[in-house]
Amino acid sequence: MAAVLPFRPAATRDAVAVHLNNVSIEFRTRSRSIFKAVAPTSITISDNAFVSIVGPTGCGKSTLLNAVAGLLKPASGDVQIFGKTLTGLNTDAGYLFQQDAVMPWKTALDNVAIALEIAGMKREEALGEARIWLGKVGLGRFIDRYPHELSGGQRKRVGLAQVLIRRPKILLMDEPFGPLDAQTRQIMGNLLLDLWAADRKAVMFVTHDLEEAIALSDRVLIMSAGPESRIIGDHRIDLARPRDTSDIRTDPRFHEIHRAIWSQLKAEVVKTYGDATP
Amino acid sequence: MSRWSLQLLAMQIGVGLALVAIWQIGATVPIFGHMLLPKFFFSTPGDVIGRVIGMFASGKIWVHISITLTETVLAFAIGALGGILVGFWFARKPFVAAVFEPYIKMANSLPRVVLAPIFMLWLGLGIWSKVALGVTLVFFIVFFNVFQGIKEVSSVVLANARLMGMNERQLFRHVYWPSALSWMFSSLHTSVGFALVGAVVGEYLGSSAGLGYLIHQAEGVFDTTGVFAGMVVLSIFVLAVDYAVTLIENRLLVWRPASASGQAT
Numbered sequence: 001m002a003a004v005l006p007f008r009p010a011a012t013r014d015a016v017a018v019h020l021n022n023v024s025i026e027f028r029t030r031s032r033s034i035f036k037a038v039a040p041t042s043i044t045i046s047d048n049a050f051v052s053i054v055g056p057t058g059c060g061k062s063t064l065l066n067a068v069a070g071l072l073k074p075a076s077g078d079v080q081i082f083g084k085t086l087t088g089l090n091t092d093a094g095y096l097f098q099q100d101a102v103m104p105w106k107t108a109l110d111n112v113a114i115a116l117e118i119a120g121m122k123r124e125e126a127l128g129e130a131r132i133w134l135g136k137v138g139l140g141r142f143i144d145r146y147p148h149e150l151s152g153g154q155r156k157r158v159g160l161a162q163v164l165i166r167r168p169k170i171l172l173m174d175e176p177f178g179p180l181d182a183q184t185r186q187i188m189g190n191l192l193l194d195l196w197a198a199d200r201k202a203v204m205f206v207t208h209d210l211e212e213a214i215a216l217s218d219r220v221l222i223m224s225a226g227p228e229s230r231i232i233g234d235h236r237i238d239l240a241r242p243r244d245t246s247d248i249r250t251d252p253r254f255h256e257i258h259r260a261i262w263s264q265l266k267a268e269v270v271k272t273y274g275d276a277t278p
Numbered sequence: 279m280s281r282w283s284l285q286l287l288a289m290q291i292g293v294g295l296a297l298v299a300i301w302q303i304g305a306t307v308p309i310f311g312h313m314l315l316p317k318f319f320f321s322t323p324g325d326v327i328g329r330v331i332g333m334f335a336s337g338k339i340w341v342h343i344s345i346t347l348t349e350t351v352l353a354f355a356i357g358a359l360g361g362i363l364v365g366f367w368f369a370r371k372p373f374v375a376a377v378f379e380p381y382i383k384m385a386n387s388l389p390r391v392v393l394a395p396i397f398m399l400w401l402g403l404g405i406w407s408k409v410a411l412g413v414t415l416v417f418f419i420v421f422f423n424v425f426q427g428i429k430e431v432s433s434v435v436l437a438n439a440r441l442m443g444m445n446e447r448q449l450f451r452h453v454y455w456p457s458a459l460s461w462m463f464s465s466l467h468t469s470v471g472f473a474l475v476g477a478v479v480g481e482y483l484g485s486s487a488g489l490g491y492l493i494h495q496a497e498g499v500f501d502t503t504g505v506f507a508g509m510v511v512l513s514i515f516v517l518a519v520d521y522a523v524t525l526i527e528n529r530l531l532v533w534r535p536a537s538a539s540g541q542a543t
Contacts, residue, residue: 094441099434100435101434102438103439104534105456105457106456118444147533166442166443
């Protein structure tokens with residue numbers, strides 16, 4: 001039993017940021033039957049760790065992330081954030097969605113500044129901070145643009161700045177670079193690693209791209225094909241940091257790790273497509 | 279101005295002149311001993327233009343324009359306010375919306391012109407019966423758009439805003455309100471147009487002033503020239519109002535991609 005001590009020091013090196021305790025997730029389908037998306041699963045993510053969850057499409061990895069964000073209530077088990085059971089929305093977390101989540105009616109600057117303004121910061125101060133963060137994500141020249149005037153990659157950068165400016169203790173990312181082209185993905189990956197290295201928060205990164213997961217993470221978890229998917233693999237990635245997400249792909253160790261994980265993942269991917277054939 | 283837009287302008291003017299020319303010839307040049315467009319039924323472009331100039335020169339027209347404009351603005355303002363309030367209320371309270379749904383549908387399916395006599399009975403022949411008619415038209419357009427605008431807020435944008443820590447009041451101000459407003463403004467041309475229709479139809483059915491009244495009066499004495507002159511003034515008036523709406527819209531919807539604001543009406 002993972003009884004949590006009440007007076008645990010908050011910032012020890014191996015403090016647990018996220019703990020999923022036998023979390024299972026179910027949906028009620030339209031025909032009123034119950035679809036078991038995720039079987040009881042336990043995951044522990046320590047503070048400072050960059051953890052990726054990889055699995056075939058539709059395996060419920062995003063669902064798991066939504067449970068950690070508090071957007072979804074688990075059918076059983078509970079989610080603990082820094083030792084406290086999560087009820088309602090997880091305000092310690094910053095969530096970068098797969099789709100564009102920035103407000104189309106606000107400029108890049110306002111979109112980033114609002115994250116601080118709603119927490120009560122004065123507008124001038126928030127705008128100043130937002131300018132700094134937009135500079136960090138490389139959008140210093142585009143602060144007055146509306147989202148529709150930016151490219152997909154630039155909109156993701158606005159989203160990243162909007163999430164990071166709040167300095168969340170946990171970063172949740174749901175295939176954030178999914179819709180971007182290959183080159184932009186690698187650039188965004190490097191940007192993310194640079195920003196993350198500055199204060200190394202706990203990251204839960206969901207993707208279906210194994211190479212991306214290995215290049216970015218300290219740990220890669222493999223999820224089985226749905227329904228009733230569960231974690232079937234937990235791999236430590238011992239590649240040295242700092243990393244360059246494109247150069248690292250030529251590292252022999254990268255290939256070794258990739259081969260080991262892929263053999264496991266492949267079986268699951270095949271299962272998904274096996275189910276799909278009529 | 280580019281070559282293309284110059285050419286376009288020339289063609290547009292050309293089409294107008296051609297139509298007026300056909301009208302003029304049909305009304306004044308006998309073909310096989312018959313007028314194609316007899317003056318009694320069709321008047322002539324010259325007479326109509328003369329009458330329009332006369333109306334503006336004597337200054338009598340301004341009273342009618344200002345009355346119709348007042349009715350239009352009031353109908354739009356009251357209808358839009360009601361539509362926004364009820365739209366928000368229903369969108370945030372699905373049960374209330376479900377209760378009222380059949381009645382809203384019923385009221386909206388009613389051709390509003392049949393309400394004109396009852397409004398005249400209740401509110402008299404002054405401007406308020408026309409305003410009421412316009413309100414019944416504007417209300418539903420604004421209501422449906424605001425309702426839709428709030429329900430169609432992207433769930434991702436909403437989840438993002440909530441996770442950012444927005445409370446209900448902040449969600450309203452930064453998410454629901456801008457979204458509803460964009461839907462409302464995208465229907466601005468339609469709703470202002472309907473406010474005007476309400477005003478003019480109301481005047482036409484019974485009043486003592488306004489552009490609708492002017493046309494009705496002319497019709498009553500078989501003054502075709504007067505009817506056409508009234509229509510010309512009405513068209514100019516509608517174009518001016520529509521232009522003003524476009525200006526307002528461009529200011530308020532800068533954040534939208536050009537293609538989307540192009541399909542405004």
